[in-house]
Amino acid sequence: xxxxxxxxxxxxxxxxxxxxxxxxxxxxxxxxxxxxxxxxxxxxxxxxxxxxxxxxxxxxxxxxxxxxxxxxxxxxxxxxxxxxxxxxxxxxxxxxxxxxxxxxxxxxxxxxxxxxxxxxxxxxxxxxxxxxxxxxxxxxxxxxxxxxxxxxxxxxxxxxxxxxxxxxxxxxxxxxxxxxxxxxxxxxxxxxxxxxxxxxxxxxxxxxxxxxxxxxxxxxxxxxxxxxxxxxxxxxxxxxxxxxxxxxxxxxxxxxxxxxxxxxxxxxxxxxxxxxxxxxxxxxxxxxxxxxxxxxxxxxxxxxxxxxxxxxxxxxxxxxxxxxxxxxxxxxxxxxxxxxxxxxxxxxxxxxxxx
Numbered sequence: 001x002x003x004x005x006x007x008x009x010x011x012x013x014x015x016x017x018x019x020x021x022x023x024x025x026x027x028x029x030x031x032x033x034x035x036x037x038x039x040x041x042x043x044x045x046x047x048x049x050x051x052x053x054x055x056x057x058x059x060x061x062x063x064x065x066x067x068x069x070x071x072x073x074x075x076x077x078x079x080x081x082x083x084x085x086x087x088x089x090x091x092x093x094x095x096x097x098x099x100x101x102x103x104x105x106x107x108x109x110x111x112x113x114x115x116x117x118x119x120x121x122x123x124x125x126x127x128x129x130x131x132x133x134x135x136x137x138x139x140x141x142x143x144x145x146x147x148x149x150x151x152x153x154x155x156x157x158x159x160x161x162x163x164x165x166x167x168x169x170x171x172x173x174x175x176x177x178x179x180x181x182x183x184x185x186x187x188x189x190x191x192x193x194x195x196x197x198x199x200x201x202x203x204x205x206x207x208x209x210x211x212x213x214x215x216x217x218x219x220x221x222x223x224x225x226x227x228x229x230x231x232x233x234x235x236x237x238x239x240x241x242x243x244x245x246x247x248x249x250x251x252x253x254x255x256x257x258x259x260x261x262x263x264x265x266x267x268x269x270x271x272x273x274x275x276x277x278x279x280x281x282x283x284x285x286x287x288x289x290x291x292x293x294x295x296x297x298x299x300x301x302x303x304x305x306x307x308x309x310x311x312x313x314x315x316x317x318x319x320x321x322x323x324x325x326x327x328x329x330x331x332x333x334x335x336x337x338x339x340x341x342x343x344x345x346x347x348x349x350x351x352x353x354x355x
Contacts, residue, residue: 006115027178027208032065033057040085043210043267044072049157051099053077055184056120056212057141058088066096076153079222081169081183082111083251084119089114094138101153105160106144107168107291111251113139113282131331163187164197166252167291171197178207179325185212189223190296192259193252193288227260231269233260238271243350247343250334254281255288258333259295262303270327276321278312278333278342280291285311318342 013047028046032037040057053074065238066089077100079087087104090112094102104112116139145151146171150159160170167169174180181203190196218312237244248254258277264270285304292300312318312333322345334341 001041004204006124009110010039017161017200018019022284026181028212029126029208030068032083033059034066037047038324039194040089042066042183043132043182043351045174045176045180046072046184047178047180049218050075050156053329054095054182055086056081056093057081059107063199064093069093074100076100077102078158078172078182079112079167080163080172081267082108082115083166083185084115087112087115088119091138094141098141102138103145103151103158103160104142105147105170106303107287107294108141109142109144110287110290111166111168114250114280114287118280122201135273135316147198161201162192162195162198162294164189164194166281167194167255167288167294169194172256173203173206179205180208180210181206182210183212185214190255192263192297193256193295195294195296198253230260231264234264234270234330238273238330241328243328243353244324244330244347245343245350246331246337247338247341247347248281248334249336250280250341251284254279254334255278255284256334259297259300259303259311260329261332262296262306262309265308266303272308273324273327275306275309275331276312276325276331277309278321278331278346279319280334280341282311318345320326322346 023178026048030044032040032042032044034043034057040059041055042057043054045052045054051072051074053069055170056077056079074097077093079090079102081087082198090102147160147162150157152158155176157175159173159221161173163169163171163184165185169184171184171186172182174182187194188196234244247255248257254277258275261270261275265272288295289301289304297303312321331346333343333346335343338347
């Protein structure tokens with residue numbers, strides 16, 4: 001095991017040491033961003049004479065090193081899913097390389113529109129860009145692909161398979177003289193909002209595996225145990241007259257919590273109280289409705305029509321819920337870190353009630 005760790009450490013240093021490549025057979029791999037922590041994910045794969053950009057993300061502290069792409073311009077761009085740390089820099093890449101084809105799944109395409117427009121609006125407010133109308137221009141020429149359907153780029157065969165994680169997320173198999181599997185972000189267990197990745201679709205062997213490893217060194221408590229603890233905590237809070245706030249990621253997190261809560265109410269596991277849904281997460285719900293067959297909730301549409309669910313309409317509605325509606329209720333809203341978004345407003349008010 002010690003030798004394995006040393007080998008992996010050597011490979012890691014080779015990948016991340018400035019602009020050096022990790023080389024295996026006729027493959028080369030260059031991490032433009034990400035790989036060592038929760039930075040944005042952007043990777044350049046060299047295979048059979050072609051350069052493929054795998055994701056184009058941004059994060060609070062890091063964005064894709066586009067200078068490297070001037071030296072190694074991509075021939076193809078593949079997007080695994082619509083989280084900002086995987087797609088947030090796509091428009092800037094497209095502006096610099098407008099003729100490079102882009103592929104992603106159809107749900108990812110629709111979710112990415114919202115993500116990229118939101119980034120443009122924020123940047124426009126900060127006066128970082130001149131024209132917010134170009135926010136999602138990269139998607140205008142984007143190609144969408146269904147799960148399990150292969151397409152060809154030159155001599156390469158490429159297949160997107162369901163990765164779980166969030167709606168539309170894919171792991172990507174690239175087959176040429178060598179075979180490469182890029183996992184994107186994976187979920188190994190079913191959730192309410194998305195099915196687990198297709199384990200049976202994994203190839204028997206690959207020459208290069210590019211894998212996320214966010215929880216790879218942790219022993220996680222079972223999902224069932226965590227859900228039981230959560231339900232107990234919700235019930236205890238509501239029963240004593242309190243309000244429950246879920247500050248969650250707008251894409252993936254809020255939807256999962258919402259379906260969990262509505263399912264628990266339907267099954268009389270937790271009290272039936274008003275559920276308020278706010279923030280950017282509101283814009284994703286129609287897409288989850290549209291692609292409900294890709295989720296793990298066969299009754300998703302019925303759940304979203306629940307009489308206890310209230311979508312926050314505007315600032316006035318938000319303020320009323322925060323300051324006036326103080327009966328037992330559940331609020332689901334970004335951001336998960338309580339550093340921005342409506343959850344900060346709700347959190348301050350709920351905490352003041354507890355003090």
